[in-house]
Amino acid sequence: MRQPVLTIFYQFNPWHSTIGGIQTVIRSFIKYAPSDWTVRLVGTAHTSVDPTGQWQDAELAGRPIQFMPLIYISNDNIRQRIPTTVKYTLALLKHRFVSDFLHFHRLEPSLAAFGWTGDKTLFIHNDIHQQMAVAQKQSDSTSILWQHLPAAYFALERLLVHQFNQILSCNSQSASFYQQQYPAIANKVALIKNTVDGDIFYPLSAPEREAKRIQLTKQFNLHPETHFILFAGRLHPQKDPILLLQSIAALEHPHVHLLVAGDGELTTVMQAEIARLQLTPRVTLLGALSQADLANLHRLSSVLVLTSIHEGLPLVALEALACGTPVVTTPCGETPHLLTAESGIVCDDRAPQTIAAAIQQVLLNPDIYSVQSCLRAAQPYSARTVISHLYDDMLSRWQP
Structure with a gap:
């Protein structure tokens, strides 16, 4: 019987990762994936000479995965003049991926997937509406790019959110906002627990x-x-x-x-x-x-x-x-x-x-x-438990 295939899209390299909670979530999602799933990650290259746009067989946390670096980013801890998300999205537009499940951890890259088939999930890690409101109120020109183009972001959001089978947010206010803002897909929006890996984070005597x-x-x-x-x-x-x-x-x-x-x-x-x-x-x-x-x-x-x-x-x-x-x-x-x-x-x-x-x-x-x-x-919030439930939910929707 064919294995279900999950493809995760995010702009990082899990073996040489930058700072951020999203990266940690994705690592746990790979680590605790059931053995009978094929898991793929479309990320970034570690060096400028690494091949891009090609699938590689790899291993992360003891689990085999398929990895495709799309672009090379020298240091994503420091913001560049052209945001990494923009570079990643432009590179993604050159590809078309076939997968049973497609997970996006930023909205913008899902623009490339607008015509792709598969069960799509958007993970909301930050309340970007609140983020933009705070930045504009405080006249903070350094917070995020979209604060300068809020109308453009909301138009992009309205275009893209309806393609998702699920929108999962770790923030209750953000989840409520999406349900109210897009009543036609309110039943697809849910609150999700963020996770912590007990194999790594545990107390001492x-x-x-x-x-x-x-x-x-x-x-x-x-x-x-x-x-x-x-x-x-x-x-x-x-x-x-x-x-x-x-x-x-x-x-x-x-x-x-x-x-x-x-x-x-x-x-x-x-x-x-x-x-x-x-x-x-x-x-x-x-x-x-x-x-x-x-x-x-x-x-x-x-x-x-x-x-x-x-x-x-x-x-x-x-x-x-x-x-x-x-x-x-x-x-x-x-x-x-x-x-x-x-x-x-x-x-x-x-x-x-x-x-x-x-x-x-x-x-x-x-x-x-x-x-x-x-x-x-x-x-x-145990990663092993929370992520197991998410895979069970996906499997219940899978049509081999």
């Missing part, structure tokens, strides 16, 4: 966690009682890492150190702000890290802090909780619905003093924000 935390303080030449505060993500205006630095400056705690795991166009701006706020002894910029290295930092940190202006459901919050680490977040996206009173704090506003006070509360009350409370909050 209390003695091991403490021993490794002390080891890390020695590595950075810090006081042995230092608490590590973690930020992980793209250094992008959406994440507002400058507000994060201002919050650390407002934090009155004798022994804290901020670890920033990420890269992006605000790196230079952050370096200048660290110097201005005299935070050099209290902050380390680590650059982009592998999943394994990031998981190690989650396990040794006392709190993860998110200062985003807008979000879907950031995977980094789930990853922290799965490692037993509580979360402090600004009031945006789906994270406030994820956190319990014992697994983190949702700040009432975006003032640095408010965020600093929330961090202080977590640091002073480790018994309240316990490892077990964090694990309970993350448990429903």
